[in-house]
Structure formats: C-alpha cells, structure tokens
Amino acid sequence: MSAIISSDEDTDSGCESRSSGIKQTDAGQVAVAAGNHQARTRKRWSSHSKEKGRLRSSVLADGVHEGVKDNHISPGQLYSTESGRLFHAGKILIVLVGLPATSKTLVSVAITRYTRWLGVRTQSFHVSEYRRARVPQGMVKLPLDYFSARPVTPEGIRLRRTLIAEIQADMKKFFEQGQLAVYDGMNIMREERRMLAEEFAALNVKVFFVESVVSESILRARTVEMAAASADYKGWNRQDALEDYKQRIELNRPLYEEMSPSEGLSYVKYFNFGEKLVVNNNYHGFLINKTVFFLMNLRDKKGCVYFARCGTSDKDKYIDDEVLNDEGIEYSKVLTDTVLERINNRRREQNDTPGQYESLPLTSSCKSYSSDLESPLISTSATLKRTESLGKAALRQHASGDGTDEDSFVVWTAPRKRTHDTAMYFVDKKITVRQRSQLQQLHPGVVADLSEEEIVSQFATEHKEYMKDPYHYRFPRAESYHDLAVRIEPLLLEMERMYGDILIIGHESTLKILYGYVTACSCHDIPSLSFTRDELIEVSFGPFENKIAKIPLVVDKKRVSKQVPG
Structure with a gap:
C-alpha cells in the first residue's frame, strides 16, 4: 500500500508514468484527530489535527519564512505544552x-x-x-x-x-x-x-x-x-x-x-x-546550548543536495533484501550520469573551473592528481588550491570527515542491497559512497507488503487511526514518520556540516523526512509527499531560502528489454 507504507521500492514500481516527482496526495487533508499506536496519547498531539497543511503547489517552495500558528506541531518535535514553549527555556x-x-x-x-x-x-x-x-x-x-x-x-x-x-x-x-x-x-x-x-x-x-x-x-x-x-x-x-x-x-x-x-x-x-x-x-540553558552546537556544524554550503529513489527489484518486497533487476540497473546508470552532468554544468555556469587559471603552471602534484584520479567531476578553483598544497588530497580520508571541501561530492545510501547497489556506478567512478544506517526505511510492522485493500480488511481500526494522523500514528510493531524523524536527526547536522554536493539514495519514507527539513515542511506535508523514479530532486542552498528543482530521469525501456533473455 504505497499511500500508507511501502516496500523499499514502493509497491508501485511503474512510477515512471507519473508526471510529478514531489506531490501531495489527499491523505494530508483528512487529519481530524490524533493517535499513535502504543506510544502517543490523543491529548499529547491533540492540537495537531487543527493545523492545515501547505497548499499543494507550495511543497516545491521553501516554507521557512511562513508564519507558525499557535497549534503548530513540528516534524522533529518530541512533546507539546499548553504555552507552546519547550525545553523550559x-x-x-x-x-x-x-x-x-x-x-x-x-x-x-x-x-x-x-x-x-x-x-x-x-x-x-x-x-x-x-x-x-x-x-x-x-x-x-x-x-x-x-x-x-x-x-x-x-x-x-x-x-x-x-x-x-x-x-x-x-x-x-x-x-x-x-x-x-x-x-x-x-x-x-x-x-x-x-x-x-x-x-x-x-x-x-x-x-x-x-x-x-x-x-x-x-x-x-x-x-x-x-x-x-x-x-x-x-x-x-x-x-x-x-x-x-x-x-x-x-x-x-x-x-x-x-x-x-x-x-x-x-x-x-x-x-x-x-x-x-x-x-x-x-x-x-539547553536551547541556547543546542543552538551553539548547531552552529558548530553549520557551513556556508556551495553544493546542492539531491534526492533519488533506489532502483527497482523483481518483487519489490520489504521482507526480501533483493538485488536490482535489469530496469533497476539501467536506472542506476541514468541516475549516475544525470547527477554528474548536473554538478559539472553548475560548475561551468559558476565560472569556477581551472580554465580561469590556464596561465598558471601546473605543479607536479596537479599533474599526478589529474592523471591518477581521472575524476568524472570538473575540477574547481578549490581543487587546484588543494592539489597544489596537499598533492593527492582527494585520495585520502579527511580527518574531519566527508564534505570538508567546497568541491566535495558524497553519496549516501541505506544499507539494503538494492539501495546501495543503485550507487554502484558512482563507486566505479571513484566517488565516495557511504552506507548510513539512519537511512533505513520506515519499519512497516504488521502491514509490511500488504495492499491498501488488505490493510483496510485486516486492520480496519488501525487504518482509521492512521488516516486521522498519518505522521504520528504507528501500526502495530511499526515506526511512525515521527520515529523516523527522530532517528534521522544526526544526518540533518551532517548535511549542514558538508560544504559540497550530496546525493541521497533511499526509500521514499526517508526522503520525505530529509526533504521536509530542507524545505521546512509541516507534519501534514510530509506523509503526503511523493518521490518517483522519473525525477531527481535538487535542492540548492541560499542565504534567505532554499531553491527546489526537478530534473527528469529517463530510462530507455528498449535497452532494458534487450537485456532480458527471450
């Protein structure tokens, strides 16, 4: 049931026919009360039901400057108070x-x-x-x-x-x-x-x-x-x-x-x-200390963050940790080429490539760097400065972690095979790929791999409660989107810390949370977002607001069919 909970690829593997990469379904408009199986009380989140989500068109815009209503409940909020003030601050x-x-x-x-x-x-x-x-x-x-x-x-x-x-x-x-x-x-x-x-x-x-x-x-x-x-x-x-x-x-x-x-x-x-x-x-006290800790991780980012679904597998089941099928492999190739082309085009447009420095003599370290690495990414002025002073700097792991340079590019994936394998061609091109355990998809519990009709039939009461509050409700033995947001919070600070580009390949549920942070979505927006395989989402960081762009991903069906025997 893709509208409620899905497998690592979503049960609808024919997403290519959809016209939008991020969109809102009607699920975000039906919340009338709150509930959360075995954890949240109705009273705890009772004000959540009164809040309206953003207009459908505005989920493709940054909502950080929109006013906060009195009954607002945020995606990462742990509790609520009558005064609306938190942390005794x-x-x-x-x-x-x-x-x-x-x-x-x-x-x-x-x-x-x-x-x-x-x-x-x-x-x-x-x-x-x-x-x-x-x-x-x-x-x-x-x-x-x-x-x-x-x-x-x-x-x-x-x-x-x-x-x-x-x-x-x-x-x-x-x-x-x-x-x-x-x-x-x-x-x-x-x-x-x-x-x-x-x-x-x-x-x-x-x-x-x-x-x-x-x-x-x-x-x-x-x-x-x-x-x-x-x-x-x-x-x-x-x-x-x-x-x-x-x-x-x-x-x-x-x-x-x-x-x-x-x-x-x-x-x-x-x-x-x-x-x-x-x-x-x-x-x-705590809130100011939390803000100072955030500032320790905040950087003036030069790159973008990209969100992409993982490739398809044969069964598309949560229970099975499958490898990619032929269509998924072809999708991985298209994704790799599209992201690299997008980054290179942006570097050319910013006029920040070593072409500006052609009059400068190349040092031996630069020549060695160029011939040995053969990076698919265009070098920038940051690359030139680093190679002149540090030699093969890109070949080593920085002590302070990934993303410490303006020209860095890192791919994050979840640990599951089909998600990590979607990044296989980045690995071949010597791009840094990291498995992040926090990117594991939302655990569906007892409704894993069930269709919407099966959930309504077998778990009628739970389904009604879910429809009242899709963000906070947990099916039995499952996670809620709120649980996922709390689990993912360390990655938010990692994103803020990194100067360069990041590609995040994951399940739709984790992409919703991360996208919700960089565009300041509400609890109502997040469950009703939809990410499809026919589009790559690019978020570019700005001082006043972030900008969102959708880049088409076109998988050649003819090439896929030729790879299938028979």
Missing part, C-alpha cells in the same frame, strides 16, 4: 552581529529552520526585508546613508528609527505566543547592543548575540557573491552592484565595535562560517 531573542556580507542572514535562517524542526516557535526578522518594504516603489538606487549603522542625513536617521521601532514592536508582539525570535541586522555598535539587551531583558526575554566574523579574504569573496544575489541589485549591472556593496561595507567598517567580555553580554563569536567558535557568558 522561556523566551529567547537571538541577535545577529556583523558587517554586511558576513552571512548573518544565512545564520539567522538556518537557526530558524533547525529550531522550528525541533518544535520551537521561531521567527526571523530581517532588517533588509523591512527596509525594502519601506522604500518607495520605483526607487532603484537608495542613498548610501540608508545603509549606515549611524546615518547623518535627516532621511537616513528617520528611516533607521522607523525600521528599528517597527522590528522591535513586531518581535514583542511575536513573543506573546512565540518562543524564539532571530533578529537579523548589523547591530555593530556597543551602545545599541546594550540598549537592545536591556529592553528585552525587562520583558523577561533572554538575549543571546551571534557575531559573525570573517577574514578579509573571505569578506572580499562574499562581497562578490552577495552583490550578485541580493534583491537590492535586481536589474543592476554586476560591476555597479559590486561597487555599491563594497561602499556599504566601508561605510560601516569604522563604526564596527567587535563584541568583548567587557560588555557583560551573552554571545558566541562565529568565525569564518564555523572554523572556530568562542562562547561568552552562556548561562541560558
């Missing part, structure tokens, strides 16, 4: 500190995504969004003074005061029902940080600062990226945008006062996107 304000182009927005959105997944009612407040809403329509170029932490013109002073008052009023209103607010602004002067801490401390809100500090070389590189991507420069010439953004940084550099223990505030310094963290006066 009270109300917390996280304040970002740093110059422009130091990835404050990236950090604020990432904290929002992760804490929401845990069940914390979190909302991020971005100064840039408030400013854009205040700018008169048709005003293409704003006075530079508008971007100063200490404006001198009457218009700049008035705009800054208005923005700060509006943001602080919205944050105070949010704390009436919410728990964690993330304030994304420069906040580079000691006096404004002191005033902010005192004002919210008077409201019984704990204030914790996150200062993003980057080296000068990284700041220059980030300036180019931010100028190209910022909504402020839509329609601008690239060079003009770059010069304007540089002026914003230089305007505020003399005003910047780095945080120090003498301020008496609680803060963490976040150096170069997680290279080093320094914590001061962290006395706010």
Whole structure:
C-alpha cells in the first residue's frame, strides 16, 4: 500500500508514468484527530489535527519564512505544552552581529529552520526585508546613508528609527505566543547592543548575540557573491552592484565595535562560517546550548543536495533484501550520469573551473592528481588550491570527515542491497559512497507488503487511526514518520556540516523526512509527499531560502528489454 507504507521500492514500481516527482496526495487533508499506536496519547498531539497543511503547489517552495500558528506541531518535535514553549527555556531573542556580507542572514535562517524542526516557535526578522518594504516603489538606487549603522542625513536617521521601532514592536508582539525570535541586522555598535539587551531583558526575554566574523579574504569573496544575489541589485549591472556593496561595507567598517567580555553580554563569536567558535557568558540553558552546537556544524554550503529513489527489484518486497533487476540497473546508470552532468554544468555556469587559471603552471602534484584520479567531476578553483598544497588530497580520508571541501561530492545510501547497489556506478567512478544506517526505511510492522485493500480488511481500526494522523500514528510493531524523524536527526547536522554536493539514495519514507527539513515542511506535508523514479530532486542552498528543482530521469525501456533473455 504505497499511500500508507511501502516496500523499499514502493509497491508501485511503474512510477515512471507519473508526471510529478514531489506531490501531495489527499491523505494530508483528512487529519481530524490524533493517535499513535502504543506510544502517543490523543491529548499529547491533540492540537495537531487543527493545523492545515501547505497548499499543494507550495511543497516545491521553501516554507521557512511562513508564519507558525499557535497549534503548530513540528516534524522533529518530541512533546507539546499548553504555552507552546519547550525545553523550559522561556523566551529567547537571538541577535545577529556583523558587517554586511558576513552571512548573518544565512545564520539567522538556518537557526530558524533547525529550531522550528525541533518544535520551537521561531521567527526571523530581517532588517533588509523591512527596509525594502519601506522604500518607495520605483526607487532603484537608495542613498548610501540608508545603509549606515549611524546615518547623518535627516532621511537616513528617520528611516533607521522607523525600521528599528517597527522590528522591535513586531518581535514583542511575536513573543506573546512565540518562543524564539532571530533578529537579523548589523547591530555593530556597543551602545545599541546594550540598549537592545536591556529592553528585552525587562520583558523577561533572554538575549543571546551571534557575531559573525570573517577574514578579509573571505569578506572580499562574499562581497562578490552577495552583490550578485541580493534583491537590492535586481536589474543592476554586476560591476555597479559590486561597487555599491563594497561602499556599504566601508561605510560601516569604522563604526564596527567587535563584541568583548567587557560588555557583560551573552554571545558566541562565529568565525569564518564555523572554523572556530568562542562562547561568552552562556548561562541560558539547553536551547541556547543546542543552538551553539548547531552552529558548530553549520557551513556556508556551495553544493546542492539531491534526492533519488533506489532502483527497482523483481518483487519489490520489504521482507526480501533483493538485488536490482535489469530496469533497476539501467536506472542506476541514468541516475549516475544525470547527477554528474548536473554538478559539472553548475560548475561551468559558476565560472569556477581551472580554465580561469590556464596561465598558471601546473605543479607536479596537479599533474599526478589529474592523471591518477581521472575524476568524472570538473575540477574547481578549490581543487587546484588543494592539489597544489596537499598533492593527492582527494585520495585520502579527511580527518574531519566527508564534505570538508567546497568541491566535495558524497553519496549516501541505506544499507539494503538494492539501495546501495543503485550507487554502484558512482563507486566505479571513484566517488565516495557511504552506507548510513539512519537511512533505513520506515519499519512497516504488521502491514509490511500488504495492499491498501488488505490493510483496510485486516486492520480496519488501525487504518482509521492512521488516516486521522498519518505522521504520528504507528501500526502495530511499526515506526511512525515521527520515529523516523527522530532517528534521522544526526544526518540533518551532517548535511549542514558538508560544504559540497550530496546525493541521497533511499526509500521514499526517508526522503520525505530529509526533504521536509530542507524545505521546512509541516507534519501534514510530509506523509503526503511523493518521490518517483522519473525525477531527481535538487535542492540548492541560499542565504534567505532554499531553491527546489526537478530534473527528469529517463530510462530507455528498449535497452532494458534487450537485456532480458527471450
């Protein structure tokens, strides 16, 4: 029964005829009460039934900026309270500190995504969004003074005061029902940080600062990226945008006062996107410690994460640990070629290949690296720098694990044969493939390999309970999606830690959970998502939101039929 629980390949192995790779079924619209076999009580998740899922079209968009309702239950949430606040943490304000182009927005959105997944009612407040809403329509170029932490013109002073008052009023209103607010602004002067801490401390809100500090070389590189991507420069010439953004940084550099223990505030310094963290006066308890641990794993990712189903087997049964059939093998070839082509095309488009460095002489280590490895992936500037300094660096396992380089590519699979064998051609091409036990599919329990009609007939009561709450309900001796989300949480931090590309090959149930995290899906969205074998899902990471793309996977049926004897 694919709508409820499925085998490692799903009982419908003819998925190629479907037109959509991710879609919502009607199952997500029928929840009217909650239940969870042998574990959850109705009272525990009773508010879950009142929440509506996102619109069907929006599951292909990042929901991290959508408002959180009072009765919201998150996918990774362990329990609920009447107040809606968790971990005995009270109300917390996280304040970002740093110059422009130091990835404050990236950090604020990432904290929002992760804490929401845990069940914390979190909302991020971005100064840039408030400013854009205040700018008169048709005003293409704003006075530079508008971007100063200490404006001198009457218009700049008035705009800054208005923005700060509006943001602080919205944050105070949010704390009436919410728990964690993330304030994304420069906040580079000691006096404004002191005033902010005192004002919210008077409201019984704990204030914790996150200062993003980057080296000068990284700041220059980030300036180019931010100028190209910022909504402020839509329609601008690239060079003009770059010069304007540089002026914003230089305007505020003399005003910047780095945080120090003498301020008496609680803060963490976040150096170069997680290279080093320094914590001061962290006395706010579990939730802030959990956030600091998350920041230890957060990186400025350059790659994408890809989601793909495993190939088909003959019986497609949960009980049988089968090998791939001919169609599954052909699918594996198509998947390998498509993913590698997609990564190489993106590297070409980013203009970050060694072609830019043709005037540089190749060192002996580079020549050896090129001839010995014969990687199917195009080398990047990161590859060139690494090979010049470390020789055959890609041949060794980094002490800090996979994904430590911007040009890294790792494939994750579940341990089952047909899932791991789907990555066989990546292994042949010397791409790193890892089996992750957390990617084992959702355990179906007593309904394993039963059709929907058989489940309704044999387990009528359980089926009714499942339809009330598909996310939290467990069939007898089975796992729920919620159990799966708790099991998979370590992989979420692994994904955040990795700089480069990741391909995750797994069962549909595990893909739903991982996709639900990177796109901020709700409990209602996740059970009704559908992944098919005719599409590869690509999620590219951005500072403000993640982008989703669907890439067709076309398996040549004629080639498969020729391989079958008779």
